[in-house]
Amino acid sequence: MNVFQLSIRSVLRKRTKTVLLLLIIFVVSAFLFAGWACKSASVQTQNESRQAVGVSFRLEENEANRHERMRELAGQIEDGNGTAGGYHSQQLPSGEWMTWTDNSFETLLMEDILKIAEVDGIGEYNITTANTVVNPVNFERIEDKDVDQSRDQLGVSLRGTLRMELDFDIQRGNIVVKEGRMVTPEDKNVCVISRELADLNGLKVGDTLELNHWKDRENSPVYKAEVIGIYTSVNGITPIMYGDSYRSENIIFTDLSFPEKVEGNEGSPLYQYATFVVEDVDEYEAVRKKIREVDIGWERYDFLDNTGMSDTMTENFGGLDKMSSLILILVCTSGVVIICLVFLFWLKGRVHEIGVYISLGRRKSSIVTQMLLESLLVGCVAFLLAAFASPVVSGGVVGYLVDYQTRIQAEEEQINGDMVLNGSVEKDQTEIVGVTVDIGGDVVFLSGISVLGVITIAVTFSCISVMVQRPREILSSMS
Amino acid sequence: MLEIKDVTYYYKSQKDKVILNHISYSFEKGKMYAVLGASGSGKTTLLSLLAGLDVPVEGEICMDGENIIGKGLNAHRKENISLVFQNYNLIDYLTPVENVRLGGKEDPMGLLKAMGLDETQSRRNVMQLSGGQQQRVAIARALAGNAPVLLADEPTGNLDEDTANEIIAVFAELAHKQNKCVIVVTHSKELARQADVILTLGKGSFH
Numbered sequence: 001m002n003v004f005q006l007s008i009r010s011v012l013r014k015r016t017k018t019v020l021l022l023l024i025i026f027v028v029s030a031f032l033f034a035g036w037a038c039k040s041a042s043v044q045t046q047n048e049s050r051q052a053v054g055v056s057f058r059l060e061e062n063e064a065n066r067h068e069r070m071r072e073l074a075g076q077i078e079d080g081n082g083t084a085g086g087y088h089s090q091q092l093p094s095g096e097w098m099t100w101t102d103n104s105f106e107t108l109l110m111e112d113i114l115k116i117a118e119v120d121g122i123g124e125y126n127i128t129t130a131n132t133v134v135n136p137v138n139f140e141r142i143e144d145k146d147v148d149q150s151r152d153q154l155g156v157s158l159r160g161t162l163r164m165e166l167d168f169d170i171q172r173g174n175i176v177v178k179e180g181r182m183v184t185p186e187d188k189n190v191c192v193i194s195r196e197l198a199d200l201n202g203l204k205v206g207d208t209l210e211l212n213h214w215k216d217r218e219n220s221p222v223y224k225a226e227v228i229g230i231y232t233s234v235n236g237i238t239p240i241m242y243g244d245s246y247r248s249e250n251i252i253f254t255d256l257s258f259p260e261k262v263e264g265n266e267g268s269p270l271y272q273y274a275t276f277v278v279e280d281v282d283e284y285e286a287v288r289k290k291i292r293e294v295d296i297g298w299e300r301y302d303f304l305d306n307t308g309m310s311d312t313m314t315e316n317f318g319g320l321d322k323m324s325s326l327i328l329i330l331v332c333t334s335g336v337v338i339i340c341l342v343f344l345f346w347l348k349g350r351v352h353e354i355g356v357y358i359s360l361g362r363r364k365s366s367i368v369t370q371m372l373l374e375s376l377l378v379g380c381v382a383f384l385l386a387a388f389a390s391p392v393v394s395g396g397v398v399g400y401l402v403d404y405q406t407r408i409q410a411e412e413e414q415i416n417g418d419m420v421l422n423g424s425v426e427k428d429q430t431e432i433v434g435v436t437v438d439i440g441g442d443v444v445f446l447s448g449i450s451v452l453g454v455i456t457i458a459v460t461f462s463c464i465s466v467m468v469q470r471p472r473e474i475l476s477s478m479s
Numbered sequence: 480m481l482e483i484k485d486v487t488y489y490y491k492s493q494k495d496k497v498i499l500n501h502i503s504y505s506f507e508k509g510k511m512y513a514v515l516g517a518s519g520s521g522k523t524t525l526l527s528l529l530a531g532l533d534v535p536v537e538g539e540i541c542m543d544g545e546n547i548i549g550k551g552l553n554a555h556r557k558e559n560i561s562l563v564f565q566n567y568n569l570i571d572y573l574t575p576v577e578n579v580r581l582g583g584k585e586d587p588m589g590l591l592k593a594m595g596l597d598e599t600q601s602r603r604n605v606m607q608l609s610g611g612q613q614q615r616v617a618i619a620r621a622l623a624g625n626a627p628v629l630l631a632d633e634p635t636g637n638l639d640e641d642t643a644n645e646i647i648a649v650f651a652e653l654a655h656k657q658n659k660c661v662i663v664v665t666h667s668k669e670l671a672r673q674a675d676v677i678l679t680l681g682k683g684s685f686h
Contacts, residue, residue: 001581355568359530471532
């Protein structure tokens, strides 16, 4: 009789042992299913939250690297006076040193932006210039009459953009273009102004704004931009600096190259942000990985998930992922321990059988194989039963964990409420997120491998105690 | 055929208590040996060494002139040795037929019939048989492999007198008609009287 025939007979004829083992492996399998389903569910949840808000990445200058570059360039300038790589240093007559950087030093590099934009999976992209204060020539800005303007530049801010529809204030719903249209890559010398600015100056779509350098209001060249749209503020644009030049209503969106011309730096733009939209949110991680493989000087940049809320969701459901990992570790460990203990108990009762097999000349490895085969036969049935029960068990476990995570998230939101800029968007996302437990082929496969591993480890480990004994010791313990 | 050469055995934890002390003997085919001795005299140890269940501290056990360690103890047990125990040692979840198959015979009905078990008895669970029937199954299993040496440890210890006599007769027949070397460790003087050679163990050596 071969090992398989003996295993089948043992399983079928020792029913109490078989049923008990079946129950234990069933419970272990069901929780392993739940653990793997939970991991799968958490990924779906992340994707769904991204689907709701869209996913984009944002490239911006790394502040630490900026300082590092400044130090390096300063070291390249002999006797301290001079220019290197957009970094300038000059000793004033008073003996003090003045240093500054120009756009070529500060800007994101266009060649780097284009390399990222060409990555598979990236749809559209947007470039945004730094806010550029300019002088309004043929119109008035919005101004707080009660505030001392002596320290203000008395100008308005230009924000150059390649595709205005991808601007983060548009994306976040802070402003809405209700009249005219937004800036597109084909536009030249155009602008989109605020409703307040239009009303104050009686401006409408088709009119032309005239602007020049704020430091030389009389002599600097005047540049004209056609008003193609008027935006309405919903939550307002958060000013980057104090003063009316930067207030939300005075921000004028223009085509990408317009600000540099008015500032007198034509050909030397100052790109502050680049935004890249992921075409298929399900490919988020893959696209992120591909972008990271692009050959550019990454030390110069910060690369962020542009949707702040998506980051939060990812973190929270990353917590769910961690919890499901914890479940898997706990179930695997406890499964090994429980099955080990059960087998150690049974092996005491099977010493007689092992002794007989040894006296018949069977190898110990063959006897362990039989024990393992018996467990795997029972394990197969238990696993199938667990597979049928898994939608219910996994659903329950995942539902509980998601509820738990949602509660944690709500508590965190409450704590950090004042720090969140866009409450409305956040709430929408939270409501949209749903959880479905899909017991797919991958979950079944991973659960099966886990059960197989748990049984193999448990049986092998528990058999060691008997198998290290000499045959005579085993036979002695029979009597 | 089966030889013990200058064998010494003691437990490593009790080196001063020698169980077998430089004993030598040669067992031959066609004879039935009875090994007698008081409890603790080393009878079962001797049987374990002959069966390859343990190895001597000194000396060697040879089968047809070859040290059994050289061939491998598993192989020695499988090919040369049949073991019969006092408590039968049958596998409880197998039928008599299946138990005998473990010995290596695919169609064991003839063997079981020769041992006095009918078809019905041979197909039921082995634990439903009487003690004598179980011992017959154990002997049938021992014979199934057609090993030249049969080692029995108190084979009649759990049997009534009539059944014990039947089993002794079977052993004698195996030795004399089937030319096997039958070595029986026993306390039974009745069994010993049926043996061709009686060996008495005491103080670590044969008397």
